[in-house]
Amino acid sequence: MARDQFIKRNPLCIGCLAAFNDPVPTEVVDHVEPHKGDTAKFWNSELWQASCDWHHKTVKAQLEALYAQGRAKLADLWLNSPRAIKLSLLLKRQG
Template sequence: MPSRPTTFRPAGRPDRAEQRRVYDERRGSARERGYNVRWQKARQTFLARSPLCLGCESVGWIEPATVVDHVVPHDGDTARFWDTERWQGCCKWHHDVVKQRLEDRWRRGEVGAPALWLSSPEAAALTRALRPLG
């Protein structure tokens, strides 16, 4: 089996592992960002009260929620972090795929904050486009 050719990287540029390490250092640990024991308890309570993925429900699917998402990214703001009115339960796929695309569009000013709810028309359209068969 032939070996893969090496990836071109200009001299002095960090490789993927180094880029990830620097990003993680700058971002801080989960605990440093507020995801501590208090968060784990609040998350567990929220998921017990809202056990289904909001994004899946909005398109007629039934999938358990495993992630508690901050609708509007808190970016370290403690008040926004603990604002339970702005939390939504979702499956990992909705959090990692649909929500990330919506946040990218929101940060570029293409959509407003209401589009960040996984039950929004924008989220439903993305869900259907990215996973049409469910």
């Protein structure tokens, strides 16, 4: 129910809009900060973002790996952050 309400209010992937100016429908409600089972983090809707499947599986996965290694900041995990936009453009070019 919370997922459906969020998608209704945020129907487009913020990564696709930011990087490509392309209105792609939201498929995933992504937790910006990996919650790792922490229910407070899981339900913190201030840190939810609208994502397409590609951004979630490709861009966000790489950003989260960097974050886990201490090589990215929490702010970088937003799909409309400068770092995420740069990575999106690079990955799209690579096919």
